[in-house]
Amino acid sequence: MTAENAGDSGGESAPNSEGDSRPVVYDLAPNCTLEDVEAGERYHAVVNGVVEYGIFVDVSDEVSGLVHESNLNRSYEVGDRLTVTLEEIKENGDLAFDAFEESTYQTVAVDHEPDITPVEELSAGDTVHVQGQVAQIKQTGGPTLFRLVDETGIVSAAAFQEAGVRAFPAVSVEDVVRVGGTVESHDGSLQIEVDSLTRLDDETSAEARQRLDAALDERAAPPSVEPLVEWPAFEKLRSDLEALARLLRRTVLEGRPIRVRHHADGDGMCASVPVQLALENFIESVHDDEDAPRHLIKRLPSKAPFYEMEDVTRDLNFALEGRARHGQRLPLLLMLDNGSTEEDVPAYENLAHYDMPIAVVDHHHPDPDAVDDLLDAHVNPYLYDEDYRITTGMMCVELARMIDPDLTDNLRHVPAVAGLADRSKAEAMEQYIALAEAEGYDRERLLDVGEALDYAAHWLRYSDGQSLVNDVLNVGCDDDARHRELVEFLATRAERDVERQMDAAAPHLEHERLDSDAHLYTVDLDEWAHRFTYPAPGKTTGKLHDRKVREHGEPVITIGYGPDFAVLRSDGVRLDIPRMVAELNEEVVGGGVSGGGHLVVGSIKFVKGMRESVIDSLVEKMAEAELDEELSSQAIVDTEI
Known part of the structure; x- marks a missing residue:
């Protein structure tokens, strides 16, 4: 038990100084349990029942016992207050008290500190207390659903006041709370049926946030992976990519959504598709909700080579609707193959009104003085005296592997597709092509994949076309024959349309x-x-x-x-x-x-x-x-x- 304050027998607050010989009487908080009492100690009590052989008293809402008539020198009625000594805690859990009468004593208030169960140790049927940060509050037609993040995982907690009525309205997203209740299995996932939910005070909350921050930072550390090829120019970027991988993994651990924007071309899709797949896999490993990837990550193409006001307005509106309808945090924006220039500044400044985090991986010539103050992460080869020959697709394949190393075997051909699609003259291109050839992709097939991606991107316009694009790139695709047929069809159509355009324009x-x-x-x-x-x-x-x-x-x-x-x-x-x-x-x-x-x-x-x-x-x-x-x-x- 934890002593909160001290007072004299008259109930006025007084410090408990050293050398004070007055006996201590503990005043237990209502939620105190057997864990907070000890034989031989004295407590404030309230009579809750009178019987022939004594009185029953409550020392908290959770702790009651008997004062036998042999220990009473007066009569009591229900509701009377008295001080008692805990004489014995019997094997069956019953408590035996003795009436304690002194004219003077000091009162010490005791708050209950329950045992906290980590999310990763929850089991159906357990009665638990969980402490964590609120990541989402969603009001349903029945209970209010809280998503809690602790040092080990994420869990839902359902609190019911009335159907469709917000429970615990004083609690907000990002508050640190303590939830008590019973763990149940709901639609294949564990969920706490809430009995109590308390927002922690400032001091306790600050300590909890520090512990949570340290734990999440440790869990977010990306696995160590060797680069696909040895390339000194690329090595300069690895620390920045690792820092971004840590940021993205931590964003998932915190339960925050991620919105990916990428240039609608071959390199942009070679960058975004692996990162999207890696994040989806990581989300699945963190969240026990099978729909979590669908709710927490969204990929969208950008037709312009910068972040247009049209796009940012759509993204911001989507984010605000998500917050209003689903109680989510505003998402992190991840810009790929786009976002490094002064033209992006107005859109970023628009997001700054809502404090949305922004990260960029790009290989266009940047304006760091204009954009860096608005970004939480910026990876660009120009920042290290390199240039566009290091394509965004090359960088993002390594980024995806840092998020989920198990994807490596599915991504070995992607840097070559990105480089050929973007006409990279990098010295590492032959290494990437050799890596792809070892996976069955000759140069012609790689070129066809790039052409098919460009063709698909043109007709998809503002849609991500996830299944189609994954099949064309052969990432997250489960049918190699369909991939080959689709690439041949799209690349052939693209070649036909290009020739028609050349016939029309070249003579002029x-x-x-x-x-x-x-x-x-x-x-x-x-x-x-x-x-x-x-x-x-x-x-x-x-x-x-x-x-x-x-x-x-x-x-x-x-x-x-x-x-x-x-x-x-x-x-x-x-x-x-x-x-x-x-x-x-x-x-x-x-x-x-x-x-x-x-x-x-x-x-x-x-x-x-x-x-x-x-x-x-x-x-x-x-x-x-x-x-x-x-x-x-x-x-x-x-x-x-």
Whole structure:
């Protein structure tokens, strides 16, 4: 038992100083049990029954016993108060008391400290007390369901006041509470039927939070996994990926949802699908609710190469509805193959009003000064003087393995698909391709998978297409024959549609030779390309550009433009598209120029009426750029316009 305070026999508060010779009388809290009493000690009691052979007294709501008539020197009625001495705790659990009469004594209040059962040790039929943080409060048509997180796991607790009426309304998500009740099996999962639920006071809560924080941090530590290939450039990123894996695992342990946004192209899906599958597996291992993965993780593509206000508004609305309807915390946002640039800032600032955590894995040229203060984690090769040749898919395969190492055998081919889909010239590409070949994927098959992913992403638009995408990528797919047939079908259709687009657009390419001796090709895609079909303007420009690179074998720049946009591709010219965009925005007054991308691959938007001025200024800047045979165009579908 725990002494809370002391008082004199008159009931006024007084300190219990050393050397005080007055006898101690304990005043037990209502929830005190047999664990809180001891033979030989004195207690405040209330008469609850009078019989011929004595009186029955309560020293708490849970502890009662008999004062035999031989120990009484006066008569009592129900409700009378007295002080008693606990003489004996019998083998059968009965308590024998003696009346204690003193004119002066000191009172010590005692609070009950029940034995706390860890969630991982719960068993159906047990009566327990569990202490943890509230992760979710969901009101049903019957009971109120609380999801509690402790150092070892997560459990539901059902509290009933009236049908559809919120029980314990003073308790909120993220409060630290103590729940008492009986463990029952409900729909295959354990659930506590609540008898008591107490929100801990500030001091006790702070201590509990410290213990919980330390335990969750230890459980969230990612397993140690060796990288799929040896690559010194990639090693620079491993500590950042490990830190992000820890953050994501901890997010799952805390019961917080995760919302994944990724660029809608081959590399974006090679990044997001493994991470999604790893998180789903980890959620299943932590939660005993089989529907937990469906409720706690959602993956959605982003068509633009940055986080648009349209997307963030949808995500925020979804998150707020989830909080209102299901009592969930607001989710962590995980941005993949997207999210590192100044264009993402307005969307991030919108989320900041609601204190939603944000993590980014990207390989586009970043603006760390603009975004890092708004992010909880940021992984990008440019932060370590590397570049886009380390694709997001490559990074996220390692991230997924840090979350769930058991996925490794299903992911060995994915980095090669990501690299080929994004035209990576990384020195590790041959290692990745060799790794995939050992799993039965030759180079042609890898290219077809990448093409099929791009084709599927185009038609899926704003849908994740989870089952379809998993089958195309052959991750989480249980039918290899279906995977092969699906890839062949989609890749063949993609090739057909690309050829149709090339037949329409290629004859209308305009050519000039820049002063730098680079070839410049431009085409009005609004006039000379099929619209609203595959391939989109970004990929169309990339395909036209690839043809001219193969034709000339010399420095080539290609610009595909429409009424208010332009897509840029370059090989062998030392461009810096993000810097050029910033300069154009300042120099072309009223142009409204925005955009970016990689150094030699990107897109811009502008005001329709200023198109000629923007394009002319852009060409002038490109003409001034130095030639560099080592630079090459990298992402044929990096921009979906």
